[in-house]
């Protein structure tokens with residue numbers, strides 16, 4: 001549904017994005033994750049036809065966003081970073097105005113406004129002035145506007161930024177519910193958010209893609225090992241040496257913890273060594289006080305990926 005090929009955008013000598021290549025399948029929810037100034041907004045503005053790339057191409061529903069801009073735009077609903085809402089219009093009037101801009105005929109427009117106000121929980125606010133709405137509700141109006149013309153593709157730029165935490169949960173659920181019917185690309189700099197909403201994540205940093213994968217796969221792929229933590233009562237050096245002999249163990253480190261020792265074992269992926277490690281400890285007559293697998297969180301990966309130092 002969306003395909004980009006080596007998108008680049010330069011401002012003079014400054015590289016805003018470089019070699020951005022990815023694709024999104026119909027009905028998929030893709031997350032664009034990256035810190036401030038990573039190039040998320042730039043990429044999204046190119047996708048929506050608002051900003052021409054310096055080089056590279058982007059296609060939406062098969063239409064090039066430059067060569068067939070109108071056809072592409074017709075299929076896109078866009079919620080920009082700052083939603084330009086008219087504060088002196090009511091919610092209904094705003095959606096009505098937007099529907100007219102989109103060229104929706106009158107009868108269908110009525111129906112669609114009613115539908116999107118329902119979906120975005122705005123029915124009770126139809127006659128409220130937008131200026132009187134909280135930030136969270138304004139975002140909902142922005143979302144309602146984006147889906148009004150039933151676009152195949154939704155581009156949402158940091159849709160939950162600045163919203164009251166209580167409303168964030170609902171907004172995320174709402175966006176998640178758009179998947180399947182719509183193809184969604186959303187940007188965020190919040191890790192739990194993308195792992196919660198998205199099926200696939202593009203991690204972008206300093207204008208470049210550093211990883212693309214499903215949230216649950218990123219950790220495995222990047223580290224290539226699994227980490228297990230054991231709390232043991234016993235002679236530390238000897239314990240470490242025995243653990244190192246277990247097949248699949250790559251590295252063992254330890255530190256003193258509450259009068260006992262805490263061992264961190266890095267093991268090759270694909271084999272669950274917990275039982276075997278426990279067996280070794282117990283067999284030696286040492287005390288096994290605790291054992292747990294330490295998965296790598298998306299946050300760890302993000303830090304690892306976006307850190308500037310070379311490892």
Ligand SMILES: Nc1ncnc2c1ncn2[C@@H]1O[C@H](COP(=O)(O)OP(=O)(O)O)[C@@H](O)[C@H]1O
Nearest residue numbers: 011014016034035036037038039040041042043
């Ligand atoms: N019109 C512009 N002129 C010059 N630099 C720009 C312009 N727009 C964006 N940039 C720069 O491009 C980089 C990427 O910005 P942006 O796409 O907004 O990042 P993000 O949305 O990930 O925070 C930033 O360093 C930003 O300062």
Ligand SMILES: [Mg+2]
Nearest residue numbers: 040041042081
């Ligand atoms: Mg941005």
